[in-house]
Amino acid sequence: MTFASRTRGALVHAYLRAGTRQAVWHRMRSRVWAGxxxxxxxxxxxxxxxxxxxxxxxxxxxxxxxxxxxxxxxxxxxxxxxxxxxxxxxxxxxxxxxxxxxxxxxxxxxxxxxxxxxxxxxxxxxxxxxxxxxxxxxxxxxxxxxxxxxxxxxxxxxxxxxxxxxxxxxxxxxxxxxxxxxxxxxxxxxxxxxxxxxxxxxxxxxxxxxxxxxxxxxxxxxLPSATPGRGTAPRGQVEVFFSFRSPYSYVGLQRLAERYGADPAVTLELRPLLPMVTRGLAVPEMKKLYIARDAYREARVHGVPFGRVYDPLGEGVERCLRLFEAAPPDQRLAVSLAAFRAIWAEAEDLTDDASFARLAAEVGLDAAQVLAGGDAWRGRVEANRAELGTLGLWGVPSFRVGDGVTWGQDRLDLVHRWLCEP
The missing domain is CATH 3.40.30.10 (Glutaredoxin)
Known part of the structure; x- marks a missing residue:
């Protein structure tokens, strides 16, 4: 972690926590004075x-x-x-x-x-x-x-x-x-x-x-009462379309890993994408701030480390994609989660060589070899983008189970129901 990333991460964390404290204070004040x-x-x-x-x-x-x-x-x-x-x-x-x-x-x-x-x-x-x-x-x-x-x-x-x-x-x-x-x-x-x-x-x-x-x-x-799910055990494949710059992708993938990572009957097929902004889909500042606070709130509920953030847009994202491409297929989930934690919980600037080297070493890879690798990752993410488009979706995280397609880490209960269908 560089001094700049540590400082920026601390500021982001303070902003997210301040939003929570401000909301609590606002509610207390409204109850005391407004009633x-x-x-x-x-x-x-x-x-x-x-x-x-x-x-x-x-x-x-x-x-x-x-x-x-x-x-x-x-x-x-x-x-x-x-x-x-x-x-x-x-x-x-x-x-x-x-x-x-x-x-x-x-x-x-x-x-x-x-x-x-x-x-x-x-x-x-x-x-x-x-x-x-x-x-x-x-x-x-x-x-x-x-x-x-x-x-x-x-x-x-x-x-x-x-x-x-x-x-x-x-x-x-x-x-x-x-x-x-x-x-x-x-x-x-x-x-x-x-x-x-x-x-x-x-x-x-x-x-x-x-x-x-x-x-x-x-x-x-x-709250509305949900219909009970089927009692059968989950089995099948979940295709996960995600971006390293998406906090909801991080929360969603962490939840999937905790639920199915050790289940041999469920396979997670990871399909990374470039961020929306690099695909020509700009996000206004107001939307970024809401997403950050909402993702922080969701992460806290689900026990996902979150809050010390360093935006990986640009080279940072590309290095994560190179790391994903270099990893053996059975290690890509662990690699992805390690990269997500570095970005969203540890404020690592992955454009910094020392920070990236630490991440690569953590997942058993050599940073120099990863960075010297080719551009095969570009073909992978472009194919994933095209496939997501055929599903009528453009945002992440998105999930496919058989014929079922949905978007958002809020829909993991729906994903689970699909996995439990005979």
Missing amino acids: TPTLTFWHQVDDPWSHLLAQALPRFLAAFPAAELAMEIVPPPAADADPEPQLRLAHGIRDAAALASLYPELDFPRAPEALPDDRVRRANAALLSVADGRERLDAAIQIGRALWNDRPDDLRQGIGAVGAVPGHRIDPLLEDAYTRLRAAGHYQGAMIRYGGEWYWGVDRLWHLARALGADEAGLARA
Whole structure:
């Protein structure tokens, strides 16, 4: 570790910890002085994850009767935060259907299509006319079900029950709400803000319930109940598309290794990629900060060392890929995890020869030989990028088990269910 990387890593760690302390202080202050916790839900009508979160909130709010709900209606994310909107929507539809199959109380059709623009506009007009948070939530659930299940009569009935703002006001009201969202520190819908922290979709309701003081019994009351999985033992192959610059890839791969690393019936096929930014998909600063804090929170829950970070973008990533290529196939999981720890927990600057030599020695490789190797890794990562594209995905970590494809370390329970299918 160089002095510069040690200093930068300490600063990043301090920033991540400060965010946690700030959120705790904010929650304590709101309870002492305000008395009532306020949750702000940013809802996008044509976003599948927003629709699922809206359906989960009545049960959640019933478990916290003192909480108040504020609700904003926002448009799709701006282009800087959503470089692949059509792919993201297609993935969101698949993902929402998969989540609904896990949680019976959440409704989502198995094979819906993107929503017609005119119906989305009418739904926005209706929801924008409802001011109260709870009433707006009820309307969003009813109208959302009519939209996603292609029930035009129910849609007309839902809109008729609440009214609608004039057409010329729809876009300005949506843009004003999106401006408030960006000013508050985020960039997309399906988000809840409470106590200075952000919580995405159904997946982060667990964290939100904990922030509101829930114990185990409270969690059971607040969160959707999953259908029990099959009792069969897992077996098969998991293809893991990942990037060394992705903190979620690190958390996901560490969790997979702990669960299946010693299981001879499960094979992890690792498929590394270059970071999104080097593939022409830029990430705005606001998104980077949210991802860092959210990944830190997830890492803490799953016991993954995380926080002292040194960005490996550029040569650092390439050296990790060279190390991966040089390792024997049966050692690539250990090599990948060692590289991830160096980047995300130990703030190692892997462009520094001494730091890279220590990493190589840790995994039983010679740094000089690794760096003198050819460029075979480039063909590997390009083939992996192309394969990921054929799956309709672009982000990491992504996973494939047979015909099942999903994205995000949040979906490892789904991966496990696929492995347990006969």
